[in-house]
Amino acid sequence: MESIGVLMTCPMNTYLEQELDKRFKLFRFWHFPQEQTFLKEHSATIRAVVGNASIGANANLIDALPSLEIVSSFSVGLDKVDLPKCKDKRIRVTNTPDVLTEDVADLAIGLMIATLRRLCESDRYVRGGLWKKKGDFKLTSKFSGKSVGIIGLGRIGLAIAKRAEAFDCPISYYSRSPKATSKSYKYYPTVVDLASNCEILVVACALTEETRHIINREVIDALGAEGVVINIGRGPHIDEAELVSALVEGRLGGAGLDVFENEPGVPEQLFELENVVLAPHVGSGTNETRKAMADLVIGNLEAHFLNKPLLTPVV
Numbered sequence: 001m002e003s004i005g006v007l008m009t010c011p012m013n014t015y016l017e018q019e020l021d022k023r024f025k026l027f028r029f030w031h032f033p034q035e036q037t038f039l040k041e042h043s044a045t046i047r048a049v050v051g052n053a054s055i056g057a058n059a060n061l062i063d064a065l066p067s068l069e070i071v072s073s074f075s076v077g078l079d080k081v082d083l084p085k086c087k088d089k090r091i092r093v094t095n096t097p098d099v100l101t102e103d104v105a106d107l108a109i110g111l112m113i114a115t116l117r118r119l120c121e122s123d124r125y126v127r128g129g130l131w132k133k134k135g136d137f138k139l140t141s142k143f144s145g146k147s148v149g150i151i152g153l154g155r156i157g158l159a160i161a162k163r164a165e166a167f168d169c170p171i172s173y174y175s176r177s178p179k180a181t182s183k184s185y186k187y188y189p190t191v192v193d194l195a196s197n198c199e200i201l202v203v204a205c206a207l208t209e210e211t212r213h214i215i216n217r218e219v220i221d222a223l224g225a226e227g228v229v230i231n232i233g234r235g236p237h238i239d240e241a242e243l244v245s246a247l248v249e250g251r252l253g254g255a256g257l258d259v260f261e262n263e264p265g266v267p268e269q270l271f272e273l274e275n276v277v278l279a280p281h282v283g284s285g286t287n288e289t290r291k292a293m294a295d296l297v298i299g300n301l302e303a304h305f306l307n308k309p310l311l312t313p314v315v
């Protein structure tokens, strides 16, 4: 397999790079600032693309690689891969489901607690010497027992629900259809209904044309001034300008955000707000999980080139 050309779109994981280097002829796209020159020279030899949640395989890249057979994504979300084009061209696509579910669900719960209990602000309070200077920290808001509404009760949404249940939180959800497996969770047929009936609204669905800006002004208003938004999905799920103005104007109680519309750009107005907790897209960012994701990417590539069934096929 050493002669098979594999194109990695951007830096994502050192272990993955090392393991790909051992098995394939690995091209690091970011080492070639002259993309067109690189493609002219090497496109015919590249049979696989490894992308991630930042840079996947768009139509231009797919069209520029005539020998492309498989896109193996170092992510579960495939919003950066042109799936219809891959289907058309019979290019296989794989992702990394399941292995990252627990980490992302853990982070969602962490963001809920950090936002309601103002953990980041309390940390700054102690470090800044304000405890000594000003005395006790202000009172915050309880997490246990708060009603949690989840948009997208898939692998991660369900894992968040299970965790929140352990905190006695009543769970409700919205997705395109009710789930037979979740009888104790209340289904709402619209996001506005869900937002009107919960205190913490979590985004855990896939990013598609339908779910872009699924959290808009109407949803934020329905959630209300005490409500909290948690986003561990993708930045474009939220109309960020609307979110920022609702937070600045006090029309929304708080937000815990792992993802943003223009990463790594984050609206600077959010930096001033103590009721907001910000994370740099680290939902799956533990050593254990990133290694498991890397192993899955490699396993899928090996299976493909050995004519074996793919481990986690999408297309």
Ligand code: NAP
Pocket: 076, 077, 078, 097, 098, 100, 104, 151, 152, 153, 154, 155, 156, 157, 174, 175, 176, 177, 204, 205, 206, 207, 208, 210, 211, 232, 233, 234, 258, 259, 281, 282, 283, 284
């Ligand atoms: P999954 O099991 O496929 O679940 C996705 C859910 O989205 C499904 O339950 C689906 O429900 C729902 N959905 C799809 N279209 C919808 C629509 N139009 N309206 C409402 N719900 C819709 O995927 P997963 O493994 O849980 O991952 C979910 C997402 O989390 C990924 O796509 C990714 O964007 C994000 N993620 C983020 C991080 C991070 O680092 N922050 C890490 C991993 C994943 P229905 O089919 O019933 O509608």
